[in-house]
Amino acid sequence: xxxxxxxxxxxxxxxxxxxxxxxxxxxxxxxxxxxxxxxxxxxxxxxxxxxxxxxxxxxxxxxxxxxxxxxxxxxxxxxxxxxxxxxxxxxxxxxxxxxxxxxxxxxxxxxxxxxxxxxxxxxxxxxxxxxxxxxxxxxxxxxxxxxxxxxxxxxxxxxxxxxxxxxxxxxxxxxxxxxxxxxxxxxxxxxxxxxxxxxxxxxxxxxxxxxxxxxxxxxxxxxxxxxxxxxxxxxxxxxxxxxxxxxxxxxxxxxxxxxxxxxxxxxxxxxxxxxxxxxxxxxxxxxxxxxxxxxxxxxxxxxxxxxxxxxxxxxxxxxxxxxxxxxxxxxxxxxxxxxxxxxxxxxxxxxxxxxxxxxxxxxxxxxxxxxxxxxxxxxxxxxxxxxxxxxxxxxx
Ligand SMILES: Cc1ncc(COP(=O)(O)O)c(C=O)c1O
Numbered sequence: 001x002x003x004x005x006x007x008x009x010x011x012x013x014x015x016x017x018x019x020x021x022x023x024x025x026x027x028x029x030x031x032x033x034x035x036x037x038x039x040x041x042x043x044x045x046x047x048x049x050x051x052x053x054x055x056x057x058x059x060x061x062x063x064x065x066x067x068x069x070x071x072x073x074x075x076x077x078x079x080x081x082x083x084x085x086x087x088x089x090x091x092x093x094x095x096x097x098x099x100x101x102x103x104x105x106x107x108x109x110x111x112x113x114x115x116x117x118x119x120x121x122x123x124x125x126x127x128x129x130x131x132x133x134x135x136x137x138x139x140x141x142x143x144x145x146x147x148x149x150x151x152x153x154x155x156x157x158x159x160x161x162x163x164x165x166x167x168x169x170x171x172x173x174x175x176x177x178x179x180x181x182x183x184x185x186x187x188x189x190x191x192x193x194x195x196x197x198x199x200x201x202x203x204x205x206x207x208x209x210x211x212x213x214x215x216x217x218x219x220x221x222x223x224x225x226x227x228x229x230x231x232x233x234x235x236x237x238x239x240x241x242x243x244x245x246x247x248x249x250x251x252x253x254x255x256x257x258x259x260x261x262x263x264x265x266x267x268x269x270x271x272x273x274x275x276x277x278x279x280x281x282x283x284x285x286x287x288x289x290x291x292x293x294x295x296x297x298x299x300x301x302x303x304x305x306x307x308x309x310x311x312x313x314x315x316x317x318x319x320x321x322x323x324x325x326x327x328x329x330x331x332x333x334x335x336x337x338x339x340x341x342x343x344x345x346x347x348x349x350x351x352x353x354x355x356x357x358x359x360x361x362x363x364x365x366x367x368x369x370x371x372x373x374x375x376x377x378x379x380x381x382x383x384x385x386x387x388x389x390x391x392x393x394x395x396x
Contacts, residue, residue, distance in 0.1 A: 019135045023358035027339070031346040038381045039352040040369040043181065045243035045324070047298065047372075049280075050291045053242055056283035057276040065275035071267045073101025073251070077278045080285040081251050085234070088213075089223045097256040100263050101281070103273050105211045105237040105250035107266070110136060112207060112233060112252060115265035116173070117142040124164060124174040126156040128327070128356060128363035130181045130209065145171060150362035153318060154183040154327065158194040165202055174199065176224065177209040179216055182359045182368040183327040184303075184320020189222040196227035205258070206232045211250070212323040214241035214292035217300040219321060225253075233258060240323075241292045242284040249273055249281035299324050302371040302378055309382040310369070313389055324372040327356065329365060331389065336364040349388035351381045 004011070020026075028041050072078065078095035085091040093099050102108040109132060117123065119141035125133055126147045137144045145168055147160050156176070165171065176195075178187040187195075199206060206224055213221040213236060225232040237250030252262060284291065303319075307326055310317040316329040330341040338355040345367070346352050356366030371378060 015139060019138050022131055022135075024131055024354055027342065027355055027358060028352070031343070031352050034346055034350060034352075037346060037350050037352050038373070038377050038384070040371070040373055040378075040381055041352045041354050042370050042372055043325075044245040045240060045295065045372050046374060047243040047295055049243050049247070050284070050288060052287060053244065053280045053284045053291070057247070057280040060276040060279035065279065067275075069272045069275050069278060071272050072096075072099065072263055073273065074275070074278045074282065077101050077249075077282040077285075080282040081253065084285045085253060088221075089226060091223065091225055091229065091234075091253070093253045094256075098253055098259050100252045100259060100266055101273055101278060102237070102250045102252060102266060103270050104239055104245075104248040105209065105235050106132065107248075107270060108235045108237070108250040108252045109133070109207070109209065111266040111269055112235070112262050113137065113140055113142075114269075115262045116258065121173070122168050122171040124161075124168070124171050124204075125360070126160075126174075126176070127361045128154070128182055128359035128366070129175070130177055131358055131360070133175050134360060142172075146361045148362040154180065154185045154362070155187065155191065156195065158191070158198055161195055161198050165198065165204070169202070171202070171204055173205050173207055175207045175209065177211075179212040179221070179320070179322025181212070181323055182325050182354070182356065182363065183318070184323045184325045185318070186216050186219060186221065186321035187224075188219065189226075192222055192224045193227050196224055199231060200228055204231070207235060208232050209235045211235065211237055212240050215296060215299060215324060216322040217296065217303060221322070230255060233262075238281045238284045241295075242281075242288055243291075243295065244280065244284065247277040247280055249277050299371065302373075302375060305375075306369065306371050306378055306382065309386075313382075313386045315367075315385070315389075324370055326369050326371065327363075327366050328353075328369065330356075330367055331392075334365075338363070338365055338367055342367055345385065345388065349384040351384050351388075 082095045113136040117140035121142040233254035239245040334341040342355040353367040356363030
């Protein structure tokens with residue numbers, strides 16, 4: 001096993017070394033070896049990829065689609081994305097100039113931020129937020145400006161946005177994510193319209209991460225691009241909608257001036273996504289509207305069950321409208337120490353949840369549970385948490 005020669009050690013003193021690895025992963029590793037643990041930590045569907053989607057990937061391999069695809073993605077997939085955005089959101093994007101197929105939403109976010117952020121740029125992020133945004137902002141040496149949404153039920157209010165923009169009039173971008181990871185909250189069209197009206201008055205663009213757009217339970221998803229297409233980059237993909245996290249297909253849609261810059265970075269990073277995965281994603285977007293509809297029913301039932309159970313046992317939990325997460329307040333005796341509660345829960349109740357502080361300001365004192373887990377596992381997990389809380393109360 002090679003070890004770096006000691007006189008080469010200074011090679012490791014590079015910016016990435018100073019950026020902490022994902023807090024979510026670090027916590028998952030801490031509890032990984034606990035026997036019989038029910039993991040409600042996972043951020044991916046537990047359902048299978050639909051058969052017709054799998055067949056499209058198989059067919060692509062059998063057709064010897066083994067060469068590089070067009071860098072921005074196969075024409076078929078880009079057309080499918082364009083048609084999908086028109087059908088679902090009444091948005092108009094030209095497949096050739098305004099869409100890039102990426103290696104998951106992760107690459108979409110990474111290529112966007114590496115292409116567009118510069119040292120000193122101020123980037124606004126309502127928090128708690130998806131943890132990947134933080135290291136990417138740090139890596140580009142941009143400045144993170146957070147807006148803590150905990151006091152407004154984890155929704156960015158127009159007032160809070162106005163105040164922040166008044167304080168940081170030169171902010172360059174705002175990253176929105178709805179339905180939101182980790183809280184499951186979804187924005188209504190009314191709030192989005194109000195936010196768009198404010199943003200329109202500023203020279204700022206929106207990176208709108210809508211990866212959970214197909215997983216909403218009480219309302220249909222609306223993209224902020226409906227109000228402000230000229231200032232919005234949509235990030236989306238098929239990972240969550242069609243249970244395809246391992247296929248790694250996402251996309252970016254937006255104004256050509258931004259897309260052409262991001263396309264360069266995307267080409268430097270990955271050249272293009274793989275052909276079989278693109279063929280599968282195209283099939284999902286062309287013929288798979290019914291697939292998320294089925295998943296929605298399953299997730300909604302689980303959400304209703306877990307929200308009710310957690311509230312009943314005293315862990316205050318807002319009914320989240322989307323994604324497959326709930327964000328629960330931890331028992332008062334733990335104060336803001338969500339990691340201590342999550343560790344106790346993992347070791348003593350054998351249920352894994354993710355400490356809220358991993359998602360930034362406003363997440364402290366909360367725990368995220370994913371309900372992308374079987375109903376049987378959810379039932380057992382709820383029983384275990386209930387018994388753990390009861391036992392703790394008896395000891396008092
Ligand atoms: C808010 C958010 N954006 C992006 C991603 C990444 O998606 P993908 O698996 O398509 O890279 C995730 C995955 O958990 C997410 O929660």
